[in-house]
Amino acid sequence: MKRLIEKGLMFGNLVRVDSPALVERYNRGLRQLARKETALTEFHIDLSGYSPEIGEELGDHLYLNPNGCNRQFILLSTEQKSAPLLNAKFSMSRSILRRFIEENEEQLFSLTARDAVVGELEDTVYELGSAVRLFDIQRITVVADTTGNHVAESEKLSGLITRFRTEPEGWYDDALIGQMIGLAERTGDVTRNPVALRATSFETPDFWTAHFGGLYIFRSVPHPAAIAMGDRIALGALPIDYVFAHEQRNEIAKFLEMNALVEPIVRARGADAGAILRQKMDFILVEAASRLGLDAGSGSRRELRAIAQHLGSALPEEFQALAAILRWLEAGGPWPRIDSRHPAYFYTLRAAQGPLRDLVNMLLAELCPLDVRQMFICHKELFYRLYATWPEAKKAYVADFLEREYQIDKAGARRALFGAEPGMEDLPAPGPWDAAPVPPKAPSPRDAVDLVGPWGAVLRGRR
Structure with a gap:
């Protein structure tokens, strides 16, 4: 560290x-x-x-x-x-x-x-x-004051001033006036400088918690669910319609699609999809090289390309799938059929714009552990835990990359990867039943995305 x-x-x-x-x-x-x-x-x-x-x-x-x-x-x-x-x-x-x-x-x-x-x-x-106690968390209230109880005493003094002004006998109540003078010595003039804290209560329907091995709870979406990164069975019965284990990739993919929480990187507005895919491929190669004990040198793209040539048909499935998407995107190659069973599926997605963007990107970081940049940005607790287990060569590459490519312009990097920061004006993306009908036409390779989902039909298995 x-x-x-x-x-x-x-x-x-x-x-x-x-x-x-x-x-x-x-x-x-x-x-x-x-x-x-x-x-x-x-x-x-x-x-x-x-x-x-x-x-x-x-x-x-x-x-x-x-x-x-x-x-x-x-x-x-x-x-x-x-x-x-x-x-x-x-x-x-x-x-x-x-x-x-x-x-x-x-x-x-x-x-x-x-x-x-x-x-x-x-x-x-x-x-x-x-775990069932987590579902009792509906609202968080910020309770705050100085160590000298300045806020509470200011509120008390404001109440006494109101009594003094409104009660008929207030002007003659020596005890009331004495209390006001004593509090004013500690709080100052609250009529000219009132002390009141705003925005102290927040609704919390959707969140991640580190407890119970990690759990994502989505309650504000049309189809609520919880996604467990730990032992799903050990959670017991939970008061939510669906609880998915992290290995239930098809069910998680269907949940994200039905609630319009993700979008393919190649369709994301303003995203340089080619650059993002190439960087993900580099991360996958670094992991493969460190696992096999291959020397990746400084980790430059030329050296990593040599690693890819050395591995040949032994290249990781994730790498080969992302390479196929890149060929389709930039060279007119055949459309890659990647369904939710494929290990590369979640690497091809990012969160849709909206209030749940950061939470969904956090979930995707756990589902795509080889994308170390997204993990560092969206889920630092997971990043630090996994970093401690990596070989020295991978630690050095990742630290140098993040210092060179992310630290210089954090806001710009986040905007390039995930789009603009969520704002109050953001509206939920249309769900599967809200989208306006599209007149039929002959499908092109890009139209295939709309016909079958992000990369291929999400498998319709049992819930």
């Missing part, structure tokens, strides 16, 4: 805490949330205030995430909104925390100027003894 850290691919963009005042504020928050404190005089924190250095010191990397649910946070600065969220157990945690900071940036800037803001992503579930 040292190579990733040095290249800024791990623990990158963390916020440095190195002043005595900030360390003391952090300790006040840590004592309030976890009844612990750090002896470190400098460390780095992520979006939630979690510090890898403090995790090592305490011997507990979940010190702000007990039981892996209801994540707690310590905000020392609004700059934390640009930091990553480490040790994420739920996919929605980062987006909720970041949106909360952005929606309340002015208030939080004022509050963190003199104190730490601490809080929790709160739901009604406090332990996850069984």
Whole structure:
């Protein structure tokens, strides 16, 4: 992992805490949330205030995430909104925390100027003894205040001011006036500078969780389902129509197609399909070379081409299928018939635009483990876990590639691969029963995509 850290691919963009005042504020928050404190005089924190250095010191990397649910946070600065969220157990945690900071940036800037803001992503579930408890998570509420309860006291003072102004005897109530004066000494003038936090409640129908071996839950789509990356049988009965194991490729493909959640890369608007396919083929060759102990040199395309020539008919199926698509796309080769049983099937897709884009791309990253770039961008927890198991040559190639091709322009790379970031104006893609009828015509190779699905008919097996 040292190579990733040095290249800024791990623990990158963390916020440095190195002043005595900030360390003391952090300790006040840590004592309030976890009844612990750090002896470190400098460390780095992520979006939630979690510090890898403090995790090592305490011997507990979940010190702000007990039981892996209801994540707690310590905000020392609004700059934390640009930091990553480490040790994420739920996919929605980062987006909720970041949106909360952005929606309340002015208030939080004022509050963190003199104190730490601490809080929790709160739901009604406090332990996850069984997978069925995950379906009780319907809404996340952000509960936040300073360690000195500035927000709560400001709300209390606002209520007392309302009483003072509306109650007939308010002007003569010495006890009420005394309370107001005492609170105002701590909160300031809340009539001119009101303290109120917005955007604190978020619906969470669809998410990924690391619990139970990894589970994707889709409840807002027309055909709801859960997809288990761990032991599906061990989950028990779940309150959702369908639960698919990760090896049920046909069922997963059908689920994605029926809910219009994916699109073929070769049809994606604005995508350079040829460049994307070539890079996926390079990743597949690097994996094949490292598995067979072949020297890929620096991993240049010329050296990888030599590896492909050396392997010949022993080339991985994924590589051969993507090469066939590339020939069809650029040289008018025959249309490749790739159905959901084929190991290359999910490599040919990306998430359709819409609010579930990032979650679907995360799922595709698990279904396409050889595409290391998508895995790093969309599912860092999985990337770091698999990276530790790779041969040294593959580690070096992947780290150098990501530093050279992704770190330079992260936003541009994401836009080129996955399209524009989802926005409020995005509408769901038309489902299988919503599409407008198309007049019949003689099919061309490209029309075949529409006739049989992304690459071939999704197999209609038993549900």
